[in-house]
Amino acid sequence: MANEMPDTPEKHSVQESPIKQILSFLSSMQLGIILLLLLAVISVFATMRSRVEQLDVTVETIYTSGWFVGIMAFSALNLLLCTVQRIRPLTRQALQPNRVMSGDAIKNMAVNRTIKVKTSDSEPLQRVQNVFRANGLHTVVSDSPAGPVVFGEKGKFGYFGSIVTHISLLIILLGAMYGGLTGFETDNWGKGGDSFTVAQRVFAPENNSLKRAVLQRLPKTLVNFDATVQKVELTYPEGPKVRPKVWADITVVEKNGKTHQGRTSINNPMRFGAVTLYQKSYYWIPQISVRDAETGEEIQALAPMYDSSTRGEHIGMYFGNPRANQVFIPEKDIVIEFPLFLVDFTMTQGGMPVTATQHPSRPNAVYEVKGVDGKFITWGLAPLNNPKLIETEKGNFEVTLTGFENAVALAVTKNTGRPILFAGAVLMLIGLYMSFFLFPRRFWAVYDDKKATILVGGRGYRNRLGIEQLMEKIESEILSREGE
Amino acid sequence: MPALIEVSKGGLMAENTMFYLAVILYILATVAYLMNLTGKKEWGGFAAKVLRAGFLCHTLFVIVRTVNVKRVPFVGHYEFGNLFIWATVLVYVWTEWRLKDKYHAVGAFLSPLVVLYIGYLKVIPKIIPAVYIPTEHRPLPPVLQSNWLKIHVSSSIFGYAGFTLAFAAAVMWLIKYSLDHKKDVKRSPFLKTLTAVLPSGKILEEYMYRASVFGFLFQTAMIITGAIWADASWGRYWGWDPKEMWSLITWFVFAVYLHARFTRGWTGMRTVTLVMVGWASMVFTWIGVAWLLSGIHSFG
Numbered sequence: 024m025a026n027e028m029p030d031t032p033e034k035h036s037v038q039e040s041p042i043k044q045i046l047s048f049l050s051s052m053q054l055g056i057i058l059l060l061l062l063a064v065i066s067v068f069a070t071m072r073s074r075v076e077q078l079d080v081t082v083e084t085i086y087t088s089g090w091f092v093g094i095m096a097f098s099a100l101n102l103l104l105c106t107v108q109r110i111r112p113l114t115r116q117a118l119q120p121n122r123v124m125s126g127d128a129i130k131n132m133a134v135n136r137t138i139k140v141k142t143s144d145s146e147p148l149q150r151v152q153n154v155f156r157a158n159g160l161h162t163v164v165s166d167s168p169a170g171p172v173v174f175g176e177k178g179k180f181g182y183f184g185s186i187v188t189h190i191s192l193l194i195i196l197l198g199a200m201y202g203g204l205t206g207f208e209t210d211n212w213g214k215g216g217d218s219f220t221v222a223q224r225v226f227a228p229e230n231n232s233l234k235r236a237v238l239q240r241l242p243k244t245l246v247n248f249d250a251t252v253q254k255v256e257l258t259y260p261e262g263p264k265v266r267p268k269v270w271a272d273i274t275v276v277e278k279n280g281k282t283h284q285g286r287t288s289i290n291n292p293m294r295f296g297a298v299t300l301y302q303k304s305y306y307w308i309p310q311i312s313v314r315d316a317e318t319g320e321e322i323q324a325l326a327p328m329y330d331s332s333t334r335g336e337h338i339g340m341y342f343g344n345p346r347a348n349q350v351f352i353p354e355k356d357i358v359i360e361f362p363l364f365l366v367d368f369t370m371t372q373g374g375m376p377v378t379a380t381q382h383p384s385r386p387n388a389v390y391e392v393k394g395v396d397g398k399f400i401t402w403g404l405a406p407l408n409n410p411k412l413i414e415t416e417k418g419n420f421e422v423t424l425t426g427f428e429n430a431v432a433l434a435v436t437k438n439t440g441r442p443i444l445f446a447g448a449v450l451m452l453i454g455l456y457m458s459f460f461l462f463p464r465r466f467w468a469v470y471d472d473k474k475a476t477i478l479v480g481g482r483g484y485r486n487r488l489g490i491e492q493l494m495e496k497i498e499s500e501i502l503s504r505e506g507e
Numbered sequence: 508m509p510a511l512i513e514v515s516k517g518g519l520m521a522e523n524t525m526f527y528l529a530v531i532l533y534i535l536a537t538v539a540y541l542m543n544l545t546g547k548k549e550w551g552g553f554a555a556k557v558l559r560a561g562f563l564c565h566t567l568f569v570i571v572r573t574v575n576v577k578r579v580p581f582v583g584h585y586e587f588g589n590l591f592i593w594a595t596v597l598v599y600v601w602t603e604w605r606l607k608d609k610y611h612a613v614g615a616f617l618s619p620l621v622v623l624y625i626g627y628l629k630v631i632p633k634i635i636p637a638v639y640i641p642t643e644h645r646p647l648p649p650v651l652q653s654n655w656l657k658i659h660v661s662s663s664i665f666g667y668a669g670f671t672l673a674f675a676a677a678v679m680w681l682i683k684y685s686l687d688h689k690k691d692v693k694r695s696p697f698l699k700t701l702t703a704v705l706p707s708g709k710i711l712e713e714y715m716y717r718a719s720v721f722g723f724l725f726q727t728a729m730i731i732t733g734a735i736w737a738d739a740s741w742g743r744y745w746g747w748d749p750k751e752m753w754s755l756i757t758w759f760v761f762a763v764y765l766h767a768r769f770t771r772g773w774t775g776m777r778t779v780t781l782v783m784v785g786w787a788s789m790v791f792t793w794i795g796v797a798w799l800l801s802g803i804h805s806f807g
Contacts, residue, residue: 052770056763063759070749070756070800078747086747185769199745208742261646268649290653290740301742434742444744448731455727459720485769488713 050104058098065091099196106189117182117463122174123167124467129480132467134490136498138477141505147477148173151468154500158493160466173468181484184458191454194447202440204237205244206297212328213252213271214308214430221298221435222247246298246437247278255305255429263382269305271431287431297439302431305331306338309364309388309427311405313350316412316419323350328430329364335378337362355417356395363389364427368404376404388424462486464493477501512644514575522575525568526589530629532561533596533621540615546700551611555603558618562596569593576644581660582651584640584797588628591793592621594664595671598721602672602714612704613714616675627794638798655736662729667789669722670761674786676715677779683708684776712774715782716765723761730754749800753792760785 048054069085085091129135140147148164152173155162160175207227211219223245224230225238238245253272260268273293275283285293285300292301307329313322327348330338339347348361368387369379376389386407392400392415405411410423463484470477479497483490514522539554569590572580580586599617603610632640647656683705692698706714733751734744745751764781767773 052766056766056771059759059763059766063756063763066752066756066759069747070752070796073749074800082747265646266648268652289649290655290736292739292742299738299742301740303742436742441738441744445735448734452724452728452731455724459724486717488710488717 046104049101050108051101052105055098055101055105058094058101061094062098065094095196099193102189102193106186106193110186113182113186117179120174120176120179120465122163122165122467123172124174124469124480125167125169126469126471126478129467129469129478132480132482133487134482134494135478135480136494138479138498138501140475140477147470148468150504151477151479151501154497154504155466155468157500158497160464167469170469170472174465175467176463176465178461178463181457181461181463184454184456184461186454187457188451188454191447191450194450195444198440198443198445198447200440201443202438204234205241205439206437208434208436210303210432210434211250212306212430212432213250214428215252215254217430218249218251220247220249223437244297244439246296248275248298250275250300250433250435252431252433255431257305257429259382263384264380266381269302269429269431271302271433273300273433275300287433297441298435298437301434301436303434304432306430306432307331307335307364307366307427308430309361309386310425311361311388312423312425313359314421314423316421322352322420325350325361326428327361327364331381335363335365337364351395352418352420353395357400357415357417357420358393358395358397359413359420359422360391360393361388362391365389366427368406383427386424386427388422390422392420459485462489464490466494466497512576512646514644518571518575522568522571525564525571529561529565529568530622530625532557532564533618533625536561536614537618537622540611540618543611544615544701544704545697546704551614552608554614554618555600555608555611558596558614559600562593562600565589565593565596576646578647579657579660581656582647583645585628585642587660587664588624588640588793590660591664591667592624592628594668595621595624598665598668598672598718602718610706610710610714612706613672613675613679616679617672620671620675650740653736653740655732655739659729659732659736662725662732666722666725666729667793669718669720669725670757670782670786670789671722672718673715673722673782676711676718677782677786679705680708680711680715680779683711684779708775712778715779716768719761719764719782719785723758723765726754726758726761730758749796750792753788753796757785757788757792760788 065085069081072085073081130137148171152162152164152175155173155175158175158177160177162173162175165172165174207223207229209221211221213219223238225235225242225245230238251274253274254270256270256272257267258270259265268288270286270288272286273284275285275293275295275298277283283293283295285295287293287300287302289302292299294300308326309329310324310326312324314320315322325347328338329335337348339345350359352358363376365376365378365387366383366385367378367380368385369377371377376387388405389402390405390411390413391402392413394400400415401413403411403413405422405424407424407426410421413420413422464481464486465483466479466481468477468479479494479501481490481494481497536554536558539550539557542550543554569580572586572589576586581590595617599614603614628640632638682701686692686698686702686705687708689698692702705711730751733754737746737751738744760781764778764785767781768778
């Protein structure tokens with residue numbers, strides 16, 4: 024196998040000076056293998072930790088920690104140096120093949136054949152050359168002191184496969200780094216008519232000093248825009264029992280006046296420049312009115328937000344107001360809370376109110392009446408447009424679910440590294456294809472007129488079996504063309 | 508729980524028939540390949556034919572399932588498992604054909620793995636109730652309604668298929684190695700025959716390498732397409748999710764194997780160990796992550 028491998032830097036490492044020794048160590052494949060294994064072991068450990076802690080915590084304490092990023096950077100350095108050191112020997116090997124081989128050298132090749140020919144055969148090497156050509160090899164006949172040598176080769180670009188793959192990995196890392204240093208991610212939400220502003224700042228609290236330095240030098244990359252959710256629409260193409268497809272029409276106005284319009288849904292984000300608005304989820308926003316049943320006066324109208332899963336729980340806590348679903352009536356020592364909004368209300372066998380589907384077939388708001396001290400008084404359901412009278416010792420109230428709307432949860436990200444990442448990914452596939460499918464193959468043939476034999480030897484790069492198979496084919500074709 | 512798709516009785520029967528027929532034929536092929544290992548060479552060609560018949564039934568199962576679910580059957584443990592098994596058999600049948608039926612012995616190690624995978628899908632859930640693998644026909648949730656699903660899952664099944672084939676060759680290499688280093692092999696007619704039937708260590712290493720390369724290429728494509736899809740669907744191309752990480756771990760292990768082989772000239776036990784570890788990572792990505800680790804790749 025050794026003669027089928029390219030010259031490696033390890034073989035040439037001349038330990039002259041400490042700097043050369045350090046460079047040799049940093050560029051060694053041995054170090055690369057150790058780093059890859061280290062990254063694998065750390066990743067195993069990190070994924071196991073996610074069993075006992077939130078993924079966000081694992082990401083913060085491991086994947087984005089300084090030491091992990093350091094190992095990644097060290098790996099990138101190793102990859103870079105390793106690639107740079109291999110370019111020259113590989114180029115030499117690919118473009119300057121040794122076209123002349125002696126019979127003994129051919130016999131010493133791992134894959135070789137000695138083919139007996141008839142003594143009457145006038146031009147045995149011409150036959151070999153034809154066979155080489157028929158198998159797609161580019162042939163050259165060179166003279167040597169021992170006679171002519173037929174050389175055939177194919178797939179020389181395969182030598183560069185590993186270089187291309189390594190460069191693609193570096194490009195991917197570069198893209199991720201650039202995207203991370205210039206980008207941001209934020210969450211927003213909105214129902215039809217709601218607007219929000221997204222303004223990227225150099226001195227944002229989440230920015231580290233390196234990111235600040237990069238953003239200060241690249242002020243033009245900062246984004247600043249207003250987005251308006253024009254409309255949120257739910258469709259049920261798979262039927263009412265399947266989670267709906269949620270669409271949101273969004274208009275974006277950049278600070279420079281440029282306007283963008285788009286329609287988002289899951290898997291179909293809205294993009295402009297390096298900014299993308301992704302639809303993460305959707306919410307239900309019921310409109311509820313609470314009145315004093317005796318006076319008819321509205322105590323409070325509220326529009327809390329509920330998640331879209333079958334649990335239908337209030338999610339005000341995520342939006343800074345965990346009490347948006349509560350009505351306080353201190354003068355009567357009463358709190359009316361709406362913990363659930365069930366769009367397709369049903370009861371479980373255990374007597375729990377739940378949503379059967381995500382289709383608003385039977386919308387109901389679940390209310391719970393408590394004392395200000397939290398003491399439970401009663402609970403019930405308020406169906407759509409059907410005022411519900413709540414009678415308590417402290418007073419009577421009327422709860423009405425007057426309607427509902429939907430809001431979309433949007434993740435807004437800016438990733439300037441995306442095109443770089445994409446280019447790196449495409450290049451990686453090309454590199455792997457070159458490495459493993461454009462396998463270089465070289466064949467040499469000489470004629471020994473004393474023994475009336477053709478000596479054929481083959482060498483491949485990373486594909487011994489392929490060379491064996493091709494050699495078998497070449498041998499059988501040389502024999503079958505005898506006498507032509 | 509999402510709603511079920513209504514499937515006609517005929518459709519359901521055709522699906523189940525094709526599945527169980529494929530299973531029976533895979534089991535028969537395994538027996539036949541094992542017979543071939545005992546030196547009865549005529550069983551090799553027969554095993555290959557039975558396996559191909561099983562593959563045909565499995566293909567029909569995939570087609571009927573596609574018709575029944577009215578979408579590509581790429582979702583959930585059951586459908587993915589079936590596709591991955593189907594791809595594994597396809598890749599093996601293709602290599603068997605390419606190598607002109609020279610190495611039927613590989614089938615004796617590959618087909619038991621296929622049966623083992625099917626056992627995980629159909630038998631384990633009956634023994635361990637906590638392992639629930641739904642086989643019902645469910646519509647595609649909106650998050651999976653993307654063309655990337657087809658590309659991502661197709662890459663994945665062929666990646667896993669390549670690694671399974673590499674693992675089968677690695678097991679064979681280990682057996683061959685232990686037989687070659689056993690002093691009393693000649694005393695046992697079975698071991699003597701087995702030694703003769705198994706391909707040489709060099710051929711097995713080459714087999715293992717080519718299967719790993721095939722798997723590695725598709726595993727890379729799977730990670731890349733997954734990242735592109737995640738970027739469009741979840742707003743980031745990499746989320747450090749356990750499934751993503753274990754795919755990467757598998758990729759790391761096979762990358763180490765390929766590099767060690769090319770540049771360090773590693774062969775033999777060290778490379779076989781790496782391939783086995785890589786396969787174990789792959790199986791953990793498929794099974795372990797689903798049951799032991801939670802994440803956003805939970806689609807039933």
